[in-house]
Amino acid sequence: MVDKMEYNLSRKLIAEFVGTFMLVLMGTGSAIGAALIVHQYIPSGAIGALGGFTEWLAVSWGFGITAAVVIYAIGKISGGHINPAVTIGLLVTKNISLKDGIAYIIVQFIGAIVASLSLFIIFGDPGVIIGHLGANAPAAGVSSIQAIFAEAIGTFLLVLVVMGVAVDKKADSGVYGIAIGLAIGISLTFLGPLTGGCINPARGFSPMLIAYLAGGPNLLGTYPIFLIGPIVGGIVAALLYSYIGKPNEE
Structure with a gap:
């Protein structure tokens, strides 16, 4: 999102680190917690239906709600990108400089990795073995091409909403956090049974890396x-909105 006030780059990067850290911690943490509860308290025959549904909603709306509150908290400082896909979209449409964009992406990955490491410390081996630290993976029968296409569509909705409610100067700035959180929640609800729901390269990488290093599956x-x-x-999405969102010149 575009800054409403000017802050120096170091402050923006701290905000992006904290924002991405909280997003991944609370989002994937919700999924890990749901997985552990399901496997501990629900008989094995019921895990497939109720367990999958519980985990599905936990990761979807855990991310959506966290994103909304984090964006309201740090949006005025860094723009609240908290996602390399958002930063890249704003980069190609020249809504952020190349220098700042690269720095944002690096910090977002670092924040996500620290969050996944924190979740390993909190949940220990059960979080790795049962919850895989919230790592994504295509569902059985879903090809890589199908998964890529589905992830592209989910992220398309997110970035389209970002462009419309946060970047566009004509937008009502009071609703952007809620709108973006809802876009994330519904996108991940759609993607849950296909890919586990990611739409964020930093969030996708960090649990895979830490779970693997901790002795979990190599995803x-x-x-x-x-x-x-x-x-x-x-x-x-960013290029499309840049075209359709530009008023006709008189």
């Missing part, structure tokens, strides 16, 4: 899905 081979899909969807 890093699927990471290109959660890198390519969100970046392509974000770029297409």
Whole structure:
């Protein structure tokens, strides 16, 4: 999102670190917690239906609600991107400088990795073995192409909303956090049974990395899905809005 006031880059980067850290901590933490509760308290025969539904909603709306509150908290400082796909979309439409954009992306990945490391410390081995620290993976029967396309569509909605409610100077600035949080929630609800719901390359990478280093499954081979899909969807949405959102010149 575009800054309403000017802050120096170091303050913006701290805000992006904190924002991405909280997004990944609370979002994937909700999914880990749901997975542990389901596996501990629900008989194995019921896990497939009720357990999957619980985890699905936890990751979707855990991310959506966290994103909304975090964006309201830090949006005025850094713009509240908290997602490399959003930053890249704003970069290709010249709503952020190349220098700031690269710095944002690096800090977003660092914030996400620290969040996943924190979740490993909090949940320990059960969080890795049962919850995989909230890592994404395509569902059985979903091809890489299908998963990339689905992730691109989900991220397209997110970045389109970002452009419309936060970047566009004609937008009502009071609703942007809620609108973006809702866009994330519904996108991840749609993507849950297909890819686990990612739409954020930093969020996709960090649990895969820390879970693998902690002795969990190696899901890093699927990471290109959660890198390519969100970046392509974000770029297409940003470019499209830059075209359709430009008023006709008299």
